[in-house]
Amino acid sequence: MAALLIICLCVVAVSAVYINQVMLTPQVVPPSLQPREGFVAITVNIVEPSTNAAVTPTTPTFTIWHMANPGVFPINSKTDLISAANMAWATSVAAATTMSIGPGDNQHVGAGYKQYLVLAIYPGTTNYLQMAKMISGNQGLIVNSQVNIDLGSDGYPDPIFLVDITGQTLSPTQAVVTPLPLRAFVTLSDNTLSNNTPGNTDVAGAGAQSGSGVQNWQITVTTDNTGDSFVIGRVYLTFNDTQAYLTPKALTITAFDGTQTIINSPTSENIGTTSYMYYYPPSGNYRWTYNGLMMYRSTGSNTYVNIAWAYDYSFAGAGAGYGTNVFLYWDVIGPASNGGVITAYNDDVIINNWT
Numbered sequence: 001m002a003a004l005l006i007i008c009l010c011v012v013a014v015s016a017v018y019i020n021q022v023m024l025t026p027q028v029v030p031p032s033l034q035p036r037e038g039f040v041a042i043t044v045n046i047v048e049p050s051t052n053a054a055v056t057p058t059t060p061t062f063t064i065w066h067m068a069n070p071g072v073f074p075i076n077s078k079t080d081l082i083s084a085a086n087m088a089w090a091t092s093v094a095a096a097t098t099m100s101i102g103p104g105d106n107q108h109v110g111a112g113y114k115q116y117l118v119l120a121i122y123p124g125t126t127n128y129l130q131m132a133k134m135i136s137g138n139q140g141l142i143v144n145s146q147v148n149i150d151l152g153s154d155g156y157p158d159p160i161f162l163v164d165i166t167g168q169t170l171s172p173t174q175a176v177v178t179p180l181p182l183r184a185f186v187t188l189s190d191n192t193l194s195n196n197t198p199g200n201t202d203v204a205g206a207g208a209q210s211g212s213g214v215q216n217w218q219i220t221v222t223t224d225n226t227g228d229s230f231v232i233g234r235v236y237l238t239f240n241d242t243q244a245y246l247t248p249k250a251l252t253i254t255a256f257d258g259t260q261t262i263i264n265s266p267t268s269e270n271i272g273t274t275s276y277m278y279y280y281p282p283s284g285n286y287r288w289t290y291n292g293l294m295m296y297r298s299t300g301s302n303t304y305v306n307i308a309w310a311y312d313y314s315f316a317g318a319g320a321g322y323g324t325n326v327f328l329y330w331d332v333i334g335p336a337s338n339g340g341v342i343t344a345y346n347d348d349v350i351i352n353n354w355t
Contacts, residue, residue, distance in 0.1 A: 029047065029140055029167035031112025036172025041179040042119070042163070044087065044094035048227055049130050049137075049185040052299045054092035057124035057186060062087035063151075063162075065118040071107030073162045074146040081118055085257075096179040101170055114166045119182065120151055120158050125336045126295065127186040129159055138182050140167065147205075147290035156288055156339040167196055186346075187229035188294050188335070191332045191343045192222045196304075200350040204314055209353050210314040214251075217328055217347060218304040219295075227298055231292035233333040233342065235280040236266075240325040241273060246351060249281040249310035253293060256301035261293055274328050286331065288322040288339040317351035323352025 014270040031299065044062055046055045065081035067073075075081065099117060106113045119142070123129040135142050146160040151158045163182070171177040184215040189319075203209050221228045239246060253261040266277040283293050296304050307328065315322050327348040334341035 003009060003129045004354040009179070022306075024355075027302045029114075029350070031109045031165060032166060033112050034133070035103060035106040035113045036115055036166075036170055038172050039098055039100055039174045039177045040117075040165050040168055040170055041096040041098045041177040042087070042117070042182060042194075043096045043179040044089075044119070044121070044182045046089075046092045046094070046183050046184045046186055047095045047294070049133050049187060050227070055127065055188075056091045056128040059123075060089060060094075060124035060127075062089060062184075063122075064097055064099055065120065066099070066119055067116055068324075070105050071109070071114060071116050071162075073118075073144050075118075075149060075160075078149060078151050079221075094184075096177075098174055098177050099330060100174070101165070103188050103308040108350045117163045117165060117308070118160055119163050120176070122152075122158060123184065123186055123335060126189055128189055128289065128335050129233060130185045130187055130294065131159060131290065133185040134159075134161060134293075137185055140164065141180070143183060144217065149287075151214055154337055156337050158291065158338060170345065172209065187294075188225075188227050189230065189335045190221050190223060190225070190228040190286065191230050191334055192345075193219055193332065193345055194222050195219050195345070195347050196351055200352065202277070202355060203351070203353050205353075206355055207318050208316055209318070212310065212312050213351070214324065215309045215311070215349060217307045217309075219306045219307065219330070219345075221297060224303060226301075227299055229294060229296040231289055231294055231333045231335075231338075232280065232305075232330055233288075233292040234278070234279040234286035234331040235307065236276060236329050238269040238327045238329070239275045244324055245313055245315050245353070246324050246326070248277045249313070250312070251313060252306075254293050254306040254308070255293070256297045256303075256305060258302065283285065283332050287333060287342065289335060290338065291331045292333050311351070313351065318355055320354045322354065322355065325350050 066083045087097045248263045263279040269276040329346045332343045
């Protein structure tokens, strides 16, 4: 019995290694020996990232492009993409769209050739595209991505993906093409948020005091449904008295799943008697959805996003007047048009030495 148990454990261990090293390792498709021509069809199944359940988005757009310079990616501008084909969609599937592969789709690589197309996805007005899973969830097919090109000329960049079809069967005739399935991983946008409205902080001790502290805010999605998400576009703080008694330090944003974003060097600005500390983004347009931080309430995650702000304090005395009013602001970007629609939130606390 013990020997059988050991054998079973060994099989499980070997299987785990196989899954980790083979199934979870991105596939690298070798170049074809000769340029390839024919037809390939693309479908896109729209699914939830944690459960893979089908998702029906609102007014999404899927477009497949040929490349003016095959395989040269990231591209520099929209003119690097040619001959667009718009994909029809119904419920949770972008329907099969057939593309002809010709000499212009072959990139000479070493001793062979690779064939590429580019897929652009707009997930619609109610969903975010989870970029982190687009490559890992389409292994060997989607091999690269970028989010800095505005394809629609609306002022906001679109997520585009390099699709490697080198290892896929090309049909000699359009009539018998078998669709190549891709997946778009989308989360539901829910920008109705609440916070725990923490109380004021009175530093410890009597008389003049110096030291360090951390102020925490907990942000929740009001409905608290698993699968909800929001994107933080900007986080900053303001202080009255030009932060007379406080020295701002690092700010840490902890997502639902525990992933932390730490900003050590904020950008400061003084306007009158108010001091502004901009923590995120460090640069770039905060109104772009894909410049923001995705907060996704996946299965088994925490129920809140935590924002922790560290500071040093130095009070010359104690009592009335020895306090600084600190406002935390966080702006959330909606998915419509990949940016621009902002929902603004704030909360304030007083850090004082009144004892």
